[in-house]
Amino acid sequence: MGDISEQTGFRWPVRVYYEDTDAGGVVYHASYLRFFERARTEFLRSLGFEQDELRTRHGILFAVRSMHIDYVKAARFNELLWVSAEVEQLKSASFMFNQRAVRQDDELVCEARVRIVCLAAETFRPTAIPDFLLQQLNNDL
Template sequence: MSFRWPIRVYYEDTDAGGVVYHASYLRFFERARTEFLRSLGFEQDDLRTRYGILFAVRSMQIDYVKAARFNEMLWVSAEVEQLKSASLSFKQLAMRQDDQLVCEARVRVVCLVAETFRPTAIPDFLLQRLKNDL
């Protein structure tokens, strides 16, 4: 199942030519993953303070397909492709409203102990919820 989140391209997201700056997609994809977790009932600050965990990007492969421009509306998706005990991998797309692909990424996120930044297992309650959403 793919989660989609709308994002408008603001001036601050673009380069001098009005095209989305490549690093802006990282923020767009991060927002979609955060909203995906929120849609499942989990707030990242609550996971940190209440359960002592956080998620960090371990790796990312990104492909810039077409230029998005200032003031366009995009759909940014977050789809879990692989779920392991301490990590999950997402396929993420940035698409125009007409479903034209702009950017695609594969993102691996790991679960960490908030205090030590060491890998840890994803808590069962969250792991089960993620499995139910696959």
């Protein structure tokens, strides 16, 4: 998946709070799921898309279909991490994100590949990503 310094995609700052850690002060593995979720949400927001508006106005929502995650190094309480969200692959009803959490010096802590599926809000069944959103995501590739 490469070095974060080579990446030009979206990055979002995440401070590690006490609630994110285990008894030893190390980031609990499930906390990275929240960090990655925040970065994906902020990535969409940076493109002008609010997820609640996509649901109410366009009848779609996004859900994680699958995730492969590698825990590389321990992050600790009170560290500032930069969490990336970069679209790697785009299909008609889903897209794949490459995501990384790094320290301020770009040292890799955790990385993931996340498949997101577009769902019809009423039925929770897969549906095509609307053209206006597909076009914007294509521009980001």
